[in-house]
Amino acid sequence: MRNFRVATIWGIPIKINISLLVFLPVLAWLIGSGTQIETYAGVVGALAGTELDLSVLRAGSTPWLIGTLAAVGLFASVTLHELGHAWAAMRYDLEVESITLWILGGLASFKQLPREWNRELAIAVAGPITSILTGVGCYAALLVLPDSAPVLLFVVGWLAVTNIILAVFNMLPAFPMDGGRVLRALLARSRPYASATRIAARVGTYFAILFAVFGVISFSPLLLLLALFIYGAASGESRTVALADLLEGLTVGDIARPTRLTVDADATVEELVDLMFAERATEFTVTQGGEVVGVVTVADFRELSTAQREADTVADLMLTDLPRLDAAMSAFDALVELDTNRATAALVESAEGTHVVSREDFSSAMEMRRLAQADGPF
Template sequence: MRSFTVGRVWGIPIRINASLLLFLPVLAWLIGSGAQIETYATIVEGFAPGQLDVAALRAGATPWVIGAAAAVGLFVSVLLHELGHSYVARRYGIDIESITLWIFGGVASLRSVPREWDREFWIAVAGPIVSVLTAAACYLAVRFLPLPSGVVVFVVGWLAVTNVTLAVFNMLPAFPMDGGRVLRALLARRRPYAVATRTAARIGVGFAFLFALAGVLWFSPVLFLMAFFVYGAATGESRAVALDDLLDGMTVADLMARDPPTVPAETTVGAFTDRLFAERRTGFALADGGDIAGYVSIEDLRRRKLDDDAPVSAALPDPVPRVDAAADAFEALAELSGAKGGHALVTEGDRVVGVVSQADYARAVQLRRRAPSEGRPTAF
């Protein structure tokens, strides 16, 4: 689903995912209906200076006002939680691409995840610490401030309880939640980072199955969806770290194909296809006035569905993806994965020196897996 930028904090784009916009009314209804108000009113009365009038809280449209205010307050709390992660990451010199609020909470996208265990530890625990501090501020407001109405007392007290719950839940060692990242950081003190990640990911998968089981037993769709999220994120992170480990020390120049076979950019699609089959290739670089204009594969032709008389250059993506030859191979893979066709031109300065593809990455990974741990080749 799409995300929309709604503002910036410390220069970090704050985005709201469409899933959150769909879920907020549901959350407001869940909070304002049924026995939720009565249950939480009893908890809030435990630290509020006086009793709450439950009948007044449940009268007329008041439950929906409470539900809407509490739902928005919850996601403001989630934003503060993610800003906690972001603040500590920035103190370590790590840039934050964005903070996105969505149906399962929030995500602070770091440009790089530190492999130093102590840095990851403090970045991970910063979010739950902020949630606890937010809960403490709400508790003190209910306990000592003359809040204007019982509705405000209830909502602020509810946020105090919910922020404690948020902190505790996030500290479960279910990777990639905060607790799982803390676990990986502690494991990485005495073992390789990739091994620590695999161990934390396995524990995360175990929690995913527990969430799924609880979702079935309690008929909770949210827990069931959480199980899928934790499972997918844990296994995905484990694969990404393993890939990063295999590509460690390599640049795009180590993977790219130099001086790739070319065809003129004005070649027709029909002639281009004939040459593909004649030479048993899946694609060619396009030459334009002595320069390489891009790379077109058979998948590009299938996607564009061009006439045989059209120039094959019409199948080029706009813009043509480019990566620097000196770029870290793993970091460049993210840009290449988003490129249509899975190919990118490799440049040195303003000059195109080759082409790199996802197939080049697959070949490099395969060779490194077969190579001994010491003396692995660094170029292919």
């Protein structure tokens, strides 16, 4: 979904997802209506050492004002929470690509997460610590606000309580939430990073199921959405770490294949079919004037009729918008590049010339590494 850049802090783009823009009015209504004001008025009054007049808080459009201020304040608090993660990461010279606010809170995107358990631990706890400090700051402000400003008292007091709840909730070991990352960091002290990730992801999956059950029982769409997010993110990160582990130490040049089987771009598809039968191969590199220009596979012409195969050339079918990668690029980064470009193959430039690498090559390399369990390329 679309994101809108609204600010830049410490060189980090702060973005708002469109889901948040849709959800903010709903959140404002939820806070300003129902039992929210009634429930929190007593708590805030106790914290402030005064009694809030419910009739004033419910009068006219005041509930909407309270809901709007509280909703905006909540996501400002979430931004501070994510900036806490970002500050800790930047202390380790890690690049923070962006912070995105969306319907379920905030996401700080890092170019690369550290594998050192102590660094991940520090980055993970920095967010909840920031939320606690924000809550304490709101409580301090609550003590100095005049009793003649009941709306402001309520909103600041509500934010004080909510930030503490936010910190506690985020420390649940539901990977990839902060508590789940803390769990992985602690597990990684005594076991391989991939193994620690698998265990933390499994715990996160259990929490996702728990959230889904409570979401159904309480008719809470947000809990169900959170359950789906945790389940998907935990599974996805577990797979990503497993892939990175299998490809560790490999460059894309180690995996790429020399362009041994080539076909000219001007050849007809029928000629290509004959060549595939002769060579017992289903994929060819396409050349034009001696230069590699693309890749063609059996899937590209499978649906063509006999007449089309005789009339069309390889140039009409080949994949040409392939990423061009340097042979020294790490294999994992190259695989990410393929995913980013939604490409099935890439051209790899090296001192020996242009080679080709496909998703099947990555799969074969990872299977060989898994079976051999070797530190070298294969």
